Amino acid sequence: MASIKDVAKRANVSTATVSRVLRNAGNVTEETKQRVLEAIEALNYQPNVLGRYLRRMETETVLVVVPDITNPFFSKVLRGIEAVALEHGYQVLLGDTQNDAQLEEQYLNVLPQRQVDGMIFLTARIRKELMEEMARQFPIVLACEYLEGTDIPTVSIDNISSARKATEHLIHLGHRRIAHLSGPMDVILGRDRLRGYYQALAQHGIDADPALVQEGDFSYESGYNMTLKLLALEEPPTAIFAANDEMAIGAIKAIRHRGGRVPDDVAVVGFDDIQMASIFEPAVTTIAQPTFEIGQKAMELLLQLIEGNEVSRRQLVLPDHLVIRESCGGKCSV
Amino acid sequence: MASIKDVAKRANVSTATVSRVLRNAGNVTEETKQRVLEAIEALNYQPNVLGRYLRRMETETVLVVVPDITNPFFSKVLRGIEAVALEHGYQVLLGDTQNDAQLEEQYLNVLPQRQVDGMIFLTARIRKELMEEMARQFPIVLACEYLEGTDIPTVSIDNISSARKATEHLIHLGHRRIAHLSGPMDVILGRDRLRGYYQALAQHGIDADPALVQEGDFSYESGYNMTLKLLALEEPPTAIFAANDEMAIGAIKAIRHRGGRVPDDVAVVGFDDIQMASIFEPAVTTIAQPTFEIGQKAMELLLQLIEGNEVSRRQLVLPDHLVIRESCGGKCSV
DNA sequence: CTCAAATATGTAATCGATTACATTACCATC
DNA sequence: GATGGTAATGTAATCGATTACATATTTGAG
Structure with a gap:
């Protein structure tokens, strides 16, 4: 592999001049520039970016940590991140934690190792103090999720109010026994959506029944299984608010398998x-959620x-908004 | 940020010794080792990987180029790749080409720039000669797709035979007017599945009707739109073989929107x-397809x-296999 | 106790590009 | 044609870790 020295030798200039041509900086005569370009061409030279990285101490790469790469929601946020990154000449590295909090903490080390210039977390299970300490030293942005009581830069929607909005919609449709398939309680997103659910119930004077809240993990399977449990209750719910679409679809399938109809028997x-x-x-x-925009804003930040x-x-x-379709059985707007 | 020099100074040893402790190589007394580890701890030292990369001229990172990151099929292959990579201490960088062949060629340059040690392509739209020349110089593996007539390492299923298998299944169920929603003709995968479709028809003496073959792009929308076209034919098909599941689901939706039933009116x-x-x-x-395994094997290669x-x-x-469910309307095995 | 071998540690070159600083070449002005 | 200023190019240090090679220290055999 040809290095900058080889190019310099062939073009009869110093490496400094070659570098100037490469970076298109400084003053270089048109003539020498041509000579250098010819040498580059002839040697099929490609600059070794590792050398540059080390010297400049920046990689123009950012790492995006995703809890689950198979979840289409995140791919869409990612597209927004990619769009802005590409525009600014940054590369996007992807880390899939497979919902493992420990793996997530490991990714954090990539930053002091100087492997990337910054990170975007689409998940936030890391201990708050650790995250804050890192965020003080390195560029870190949280997207979708956040950490309570920190000022780490964050882009997200208001999960509490939107969960309230979703639940209220069901209440307005006349439901009283509304179940919630929550996300994991160790992620803020799961807790927030649950909180919004409780708020809506409280505001309309409906007593919360603990049996109607089931903790899932955002997967289709968990939605399916928990719904089977709900349907087995003595007094099953007439509506279910799931903390994500995959669990909602799991719920619908479970209801059907038990011979129920959606939304007639149970709204989802x-x-x-x-x-x-x-x-x-x-x-x-x-x-x-404005997925693409969340990604864009996070990358811009x-x-x-x-x-x-x-x-x-x-x-x-x-801002987010409620999209009313068939599974809830009503066009009543909030 | 502390560097290896700072650690060396604090522990009263040379940088060489620190490096030996870090890499756990060479002979170091237990005592000095402890001293070095203490210094590392005290300074909160993290080795700068860029220095190492440059010196060793390897990054222990591989790049996976994906045509469409929102496609769940690829995420599953990716998981297989990740599993093996992690096991061997390699990082996985992800490149999303968004189905843009030009972007794909650009990713190829990452290799001579020494940014990664190797690449896996889950897409193959690059000019064959270019790809071959690169593959001669650098570690490259193709997965899912392949290039005809090259010996670039490849992991995939036999798309022709499986497409034939799928089409034959429909023939055995009594269908004669079978349409094909193909993938893009500029990807080998699209062409292979089309070929398998033709082979099956020919083997059973069915004339291929060009009107029954529509070229899509693997997206839900294209499946939907092309199916509307097929249904508008004077003699519409009684069965549709789609080159991927998303188009198949698009087809089902289109049939339903036109008042048809699946599989009763049209099998899919x-x-x-x-x-x-x-x-x-x-x-x-x-x-x-054995997605996870494809990923694993590709990474191992x-x-x-x-x-x-x-x-x-x-x-x-x-090996792949036909999974018979409801949309084709028959349990007849091939 | 001596000497060779094995072990532990240090010195300094190296990876490839960038860039601060130094030097040379060129040009315009008086 | 001397002077000063600018433009073009070169020299060499630098980024941080690794490692070939050199040196110092310890160990064991005789």
């Missing part, structure tokens, strides 16, 4: 508005941090 | 066996190449 509402929510039959009523700019608006809350 | 078969194929109603009959081992079995064809 999901969360995220993944593509399948609109394709599935019945189409799933859900909360639509990260770029600010990397460039050392002072960021005034560190916490962004983007 | 897909390809890939993504999770939604089994969840959707009617559940989609499809070809199941790549590791062989990176380590410079001579690889005897360069082209792996893994």
Whole structure:
């Protein structure tokens, strides 16, 4: 492999000049520039980026840590991140934690090792103190999730209010026995959506029945299994609010397998508005998050941090909205 | 940020010794080792990997180029790759080409820039000569797709025979007017599945009707739209073989929107066996690929190449199988 | 107790590009 | 044609870790 020295030798210039041509910086005569370009061409030279990285101490790469790469919701956020990254000449590295909090903490080490210039976490199971300490030293942005009581830059929706909105919709449709398939309680997102659910019940004077809240893990299977449990109750729910669409679809399937109809016997509402929510039959009523935009904003924020700019608006809350489809059985708007 | 020099100074040893402790190589007294570890601890030292990369000229990172990260099929292959990579201490970088052949060629440059030690392509739209030249110089593996007439290491299923198998299944169920929603003709996968479709027809003496073959792009939308076209034919098909599950689901939706029933009016078969194929109603009959295993094998192959081992079995064809569900309307086995 | 071998540690070159600083070449002005 | 300023190019240090080679220290055999 040809190195910058070989090019310099062949073009009869110093490595400094070659570097100047490469970076298109400094003053280089058109003539020498041509000579260098010819040498580059002739040797089929490609600059070794490792050398540059080391010297400049930046890699123009960011790492995105995703809890589950098979979840289409995250792929869409990722697309937003990629779009902005590409535009600014940054590469996107992807870390899949497979929902393992420990793996997540490991990814954090990539930063002090200087392997990437910054990180975006689409998950937040890391101990708060550790995360804060890192965020103080390195560019870190949280997206979708957040950590309570920190000022780590964050882009997300207001999960509590949207969960409330979803639950209220079911209440307005006349439901009183509303179950909730929650996300894992060790992620803030799961807790927030549960909180929104409770708030809606309380505001409408409905007593919360602990038996109607089941903790899942955002997977189709967990939605399916928990719904079977709910249906086995002496007094089963007439509506189910699932903390994401995959669990909602799992719920619908379970209801059907038990011979019930959706929405006639049990109404279902999901969360995220993944593509399948609109394709599935019945189409799933859900909360639509501005996924692409979340990704964009998160990457923009990260770029600010990397460039050392002072960021005034560190916490962004983007608008979401309820998309009413068939699975809830009513067009009543909130 | 503390560097290896700081650690060396604090522990009163040379950088060489610190490096030896870090890499756990060479002979170091237990006592000095402890001193070094203490210094590392005290300074909260993290080795800068860029220095190591440059010196060793390897990054222990591989790049996986994916045509579409939102496609769940690829996420599953990716999981297989990740599993093996992690096991061997390799990082996985992800490149999403968004189905853009040009972007794909750009990723190829990452290799001579020494940014990664090897690449796995889950897509193959690059000009054959270019790809071959690169593969001669650097570790490259193709998975799922392949290039005709090269000996670039490849892991995939036999798409022709499985497409034939799927089509034959429909023939055995009594269908004669069988349509095919193909993948893009500029990817070999699209062409192979089409070829298998033609072979099956020919073997059973059925004339191929060009009007029954529609070229899509593997997206749900294209499946939907092309099916509407097929249904508008004077003599519409009684069965549709789609080149992937997403198009198959698009087809089912289109048939339904036109008032048809699946499988009663039109039978549908897909390809890939993504999770939604089994969840959707009617559940989609499809070809199941050993996704995880494809990923594993591809990564194992790549590791062989990176380590410079001579690889005897360069082209792996893994077994797939037809999963018969509801959308084809028959349990007749092939 | 001596000497060779084995073990432990240090010195300094190296990876490839970038860049601060130094030097040379060129040009315009008086 | 001397002077000063600018433009073009070169020299060499630098980034941080690794490692070939050199040196110092310890160990064991006789």
